Amino acid sequence: MANKKNSHSQKINRKTGMHPGSVYYVGEKREYIPNLYLVEYNKESYSQTKLASIDDIKNVEDGSSVRWLNVEGIHETSLVEQIGQKFNLHPLILEDVVNTSQRPKLEEYDNCIYITFKSLVYDGKEQKIVPEQISIILLKHIVITFQEQADDTFAEVLERIKHAKFKIRSKGSDYLVYALIDLIVDKYFNSIEGMGTQLEELEEEVFSSPTANSLYKIQTSKRELLDMRHSVYPLREVISHFQKDDLEYIDESNVKYFNDVYDHTIRIVDTIETYRELNAGLKDIYLSSMSMRMSQVMQVLTIIGAIFIPLTFLAGVYGMNFEFMPELHWEYSYLVFWIVIVVVTTGMIFFFKRKKWL
Amino acid sequence: MANKKNSHSQKINRKTGMHPGSVYYVGEKREYIPNLYLVEYNKESYSQTKLASIDDIKNVEDGSSVRWLNVEGIHETSLVEQIGQKFNLHPLILEDVVNTSQRPKLEEYDNCIYITFKSLVYDGKEQKIVPEQISIILLKHIVITFQEQADDTFAEVLERIKHAKFKIRSKGSDYLVYALIDLIVDKYFNSIEGMGTQLEELEEEVFSSPTANSLYKIQTSKRELLDMRHSVYPLREVISHFQKDDLEYIDESNVKYFNDVYDHTIRIVDTIETYRELNAGLKDIYLSSMSMRMSQVMQVLTIIGAIFIPLTFLAGVYGMNFEFMPELHWEYSYLVFWIVIVVVTTGMIFFFKRKKWL
């Protein structure tokens, strides 16, 4: 049971008393060196470079193409601090980037917009949702993104950037931000679908063969839905900031796209609420199902008593030692006794069957 | 049990990673070719034409009569894209039209108003609600509607248009939009009524003869009410946009009509909430009913034991081998024994009956 631990409390930061702005990584420790990719594109050209160091970025002030710096890995806090210095980021941003227990939020700073939220990928094999914290910093001439791991979270957007035919190549960095958020939100649908399938299987299990473990699964599913809700719900607010088109760097013509993502998050929240209600319903069904099974067992056992106790009484009668019991001396008494036994037993079983007690 | 699956998760879109604006149909695959109907009417004249191709529409800019293009079937995405090109629709509209898992919404674009919501028709035989996504695009000189299937969803409105005596013939395209929404909302009442009848039957079943299946039906009904709520609730907001009479294309004199539809949706939402509460009540009644039945069975079985165990004791007494037991030698002992047995048994049954235990 030890490994079934509620890992929620582990996510909470442990940096009490540090001074504000201290860049302290609270996530899982990782060994590898974080990857740095710089993607540059405009309508005509496209390039993707793996950087050895943050100093490889030149001409930061050049606005002729969209620049996107993707950092895979935030466990190396010194790297995050270097990036902070290079782009003159507020200390609180750096603190938040490496604190993987952030609540989704959008904050406007003097020189940038900072967005953080969770990517939720459904691991079908383990039947659980794997969260990853994503940070996006939208500066005037560059978009910086931070992921926790070196995985292919942004692969689909990268793929689209490679091909000149897609609209993203002719749009600015605000559209890139939209594309990244849209991608993550689209992946939420997979997670939701995974949760849905899980609930269906659980429902089938609970109706057909509930075990004590089913209840544990229901409680776990409840916790996951709660966690998911906490990740998606505040994202609505984040995205709604883009809809008001009063944010710097966001072009008015792209507001429609953010509206679209906003609708998606509402749909996800709706579905999560539905699943939470169904989960609560499942618990009731489980409890009812279990108690019914128990009762049915008790019923069968009690029926055995109900049949044999009267028979034992009958046998007891003819075990009595009265001097004057005429049946005792009749030749066919014993045979008749057995016939009576068989008839009574059959009758009772038939009666119980008809009453659906057996 | 396999076909009783929660089909909710299937509705969720599966187009993660596609570029925004990609027209990807997520509904059920259908074989037939979508129908295109063009209805043109004004106070004097009326015509309905089945179009072979979208290019058959001429004089798009002519405003002398109301034009209504109804598209039955959205599985042919190329047709939707052609319509989009012809009327210069925003890519996100086309994406939403074919994505049948939309949440009801209204969006204003530069050249049109886009509305999408669900038609909910109650299938009395299957005792379930069949959803269909409806999209309405209100352009300056034409109203375009998209249905998922070639059914007669809009039949009643078409019928009214045919007759010059009805008000719709002398009204503009905003009134047509109202008439279509009003029709769909009116059909919600049928669905609600269907759900109500279902709940009544369920209530009767639960009170008179509950089975394990009743609980399944209650859970299914709960899910349907949740789904219905998600379809109707956001429609309120959609319609409230029309009430503020600041939408382009909407004539102020027609706002009253939208008020009326708005009230209907509120009544539907109220009724759904009532049904949800009654559904929750039913579940409690079911659980209580089941456990009471179980207990009554156990009671009857236990009563059999409670009657025969004392009798068996009595028989056991006279089976004892003590040398000095005067009763054994009395001639009428055996007769008296049976009389006692009958009297005791009758007394106990009478007692249990009076206590309402039997």
Place this chain on the structure above:
Amino acid sequence: MANKKNSHSQKINRKTGMHPGSVYYVGEKREYIPNLYLVEYNKESYSQTKLASIDDIKNVEDGSSVRWLNVEGIHETSLVEQIGQKFNLHPLILEDVVNTSQRPKLEEYDNCIYITFKSLVYDGKEQKIVPEQISIILLKHIVITFQEQADDTFAEVLERIKHAKFKIRSKGSDYLVYALIDLIVDKYFNSIEGMGTQLEELEEEVFSSPTANSLYKIQTSKRELLDMRHSVYPLREVISHFQKDDLEYIDESNVKYFNDVYDHTIRIVDTIETYRELNAGLKDIYLSSMSMRMSQVMQVLTIIGAIFIPLTFLAGVYGMNFEFMPELHWEYSYLVFWIVIVVVTTGMIFFFKRKKWL
């Protein structure tokens, strides 16, 4: 059980597909001819006339006295349409007047204010609430009211009008509207009181002698409270319109009176909420009460077994056929056996009594 039907779904309109503004009566069919009463009064004079036809009303534009036309019965839709024509009412008003499943609402039209809500009268004998739809149309020179039945709903207001000493005689038609609403809301208190008494009786029943029927009553009471809430809750909004004193025809000096009615509706809503909570509590008490009764029965039955099984064992011992059992030959064995039986039984009963198991 068939007559215990949830009649909720019957209330829902059945006019899908009719054109908006079609005057279609959805309530119970009635046979009699609707009554038309015209009441005219001012500070000096008062008259009440039963009209044969709507054309008997003359001088509609005369504002020297308050005119009140009361229509008892809305099942004759042609009459409603005549009234509509005479006073130039919007078709949607007429549609709403005869549609008895309206949600309480207030709507401002160009020439009038339209208010509709429910009268709820508690039928003490049947222990249920009888709803009736009331419509009030406040025109410039006349107030028109529609009731479903020819009953004395407005009797108390009429009585006050008859006597010159009451304030109503010196006030305008807005005060009449207030007086009518106030009367209906005052009657709500009777209904609430009826529900309260019902809950008290139910509570006593559930504590002292719960039956399966109690649960049915609790569920029915829950449904009635929900229905009542749906009737009263939106009335709050309706009345709040009058408080803002920006409605035409409403004199500022009368706003205080509407404040008062508003407070009453809030108190009613509060009480309904309290009753709903108490109702939910009753259900829990019922369930607990029933399961406790069941358990007590089982306990008594099991105690019978617990007493006689050991005794049967003892009898069984002395029914054994061992050759060497000294007790069998002792003269007083049988007497001692019975003494032991009596002592053991008495002891156990005493023990069970002290433990409060019996």
Place this chain on the structure above:
Amino acid sequence: MANKKNSHSQKINRKTGMHPGSVYYVGEKREYIPNLYLVEYNKESYSQTKLASIDDIKNVEDGSSVRWLNVEGIHETSLVEQIGQKFNLHPLILEDVVNTSQRPKLEEYDNCIYITFKSLVYDGKEQKIVPEQISIILLKHIVITFQEQADDTFAEVLERIKHAKFKIRSKGSDYLVYALIDLIVDKYFNSIEGMGTQLEELEEEVFSSPTANSLYKIQTSKRELLDMRHSVYPLREVISHFQKDDLEYIDESNVKYFNDVYDHTIRIVDTIETYRELNAGLKDIYLSSMSMRMSQVMQVLTIIGAIFIPLTFLAGVYGMNFEFMPELHWEYSYLVFWIVIVVVTTGMIFFFKRKKWL
């Protein structure tokens, strides 16, 4: 059980159909003549007079000192009407003063501010809360207060007025209103404390020795918390009116004091919510506790059967009449039989004890 009645419905007014402004007392009938006290004070002087009649008040328009008229008893409606005439109060105020089922509210009239709310005093002996309706009317030169009974509700404020050292003597009538509200709200804390102690005792009872009566107490406590909530919740709104410092007669420098009372009411509401949740928790604990007790009894009873049924079987074996049963003829059989019985019984008891079933 008859005296355990839910007295809630009794509180509801019974004056349906009376004309608005009719002064009709709905509370308990009382015999004594209401007391009238006039308190006059300013920085220098102080006087308290018991008035024989309302006409004893002279110089009503004199503003040199704060005047406070306290009326103990509102069952004499003629007195209330006299006061109304003397100070020119709106009829609706008088109606509300004597209607003891008012919801807390504040209303501004042309010549006064009218405030009504409940005093809740905890009766420790009866363990219940005794409500009393308080009305405060703040006129330009006088404060009038109405209590239901001749008790010492305002004693602490009177005491402070007597001593020149207290701030109240140098403040105006708005501060007096504050002092009175503050006193009543402070007394709520005692009631809350009483409810808290009651819940603690209930919790102890439910954990240690639950009876069917405990459930009744829990339901009663739930109802009291609901009633209390209805008394305190709207008071928040009432007091918040004073905070906005736009009320006539309220000096800006005293707003801070009303803020303070406001905070107190919020704390009370918070505590009530906590108690309601704990109450709900208690109910669950009670139900669980009761069903566990029941089960334990059944367990003990069943164990008696489980021990003696096998023993009876053994006795039965040696009661068989087979001709060839070697044990029957062995001399020590009977002794061995008893040894076996004792060993088996001891073993089973030991086993059940270890399993914690006994």
Place this chain on the structure above:
Amino acid sequence: MANKKNSHSQKINRKTGMHPGSVYYVGEKREYIPNLYLVEYNKESYSQTKLASIDDIKNVEDGSSVRWLNVEGIHETSLVEQIGQKFNLHPLILEDVVNTSQRPKLEEYDNCIYITFKSLVYDGKEQKIVPEQISIILLKHIVITFQEQADDTFAEVLERIKHAKFKIRSKGSDYLVYALIDLIVDKYFNSIEGMGTQLEELEEEVFSSPTANSLYKIQTSKRELLDMRHSVYPLREVISHFQKDDLEYIDESNVKYFNDVYDHTIRIVDTIETYRELNAGLKDIYLSSMSMRMSQVMQVLTIIGAIFIPLTFLAGVYGMNFEFMPELHWEYSYLVFWIVIVVVTTGMIFFFKRKKWL
């Protein structure tokens, strides 16, 4: 059970009837003399002095460095009153400082901002949260803080002040206020973590070995979460005041920092809500777990009966005294009897095992 008391009611103030502004300490009585520390710092210098008396503070109007007066202990109300006089604080502030049952709040006075809230420190050994009321008064030239006890609540901030390298040394007194609030909020995370661990252990206990005490722990945990919620929830509002940057004394550049603390409180509230839901889930699991255990015991006991009752019947049969029972005279009857007994018993046990009843 006596020491398990709900200590909630004790926290409520007991000063009914005292005049407003009376400085009355309601917390636990303490013996020691409160400590007074004065910390003065600016970019260059730093000093910390323990004061003997409040008069040791000189040059109160000097604004060249940040001054922080920390008072450890508020049970000496005369000291609090002296401080009030020296800094000219409003009497209501002093009343609130010593009333340890305050709800978190922020109030603006003419010469200062007053903030009060709770420090919640998790006592790991006792597994409970220890609350302490913190008051912060932000005057123009000094920050005064009050703690209930002489503990090291503010140690981490003091430590940072000592070192010139930290940002706090170059910031004003508003930043000090932020740093203090931030520290307390950071400590909430520890408390939350403690509650989380407690819930995990409880979950494990409930799944593996539930006892009646588990339910008590669940109820206690529920109460603690409610208490915690009441401490943290209003703090959100308090901090949001700082975000609107319209407070005097708060520099605009520090608003970002308050945003950060605000986010932390939201995260804490979110987590508390999650824990409350999990707590509710635990209760259900406990109830189900307990009833399942009970049922399993009953099942085992009933199985003993179900096996031996039929066997007893068989023994009874051969104890009958019929004259003609051929088996009685067969030599191997007794042996066969025992073989039948063993076979039947083994068969039943095998059957029950396969059915998972045993």
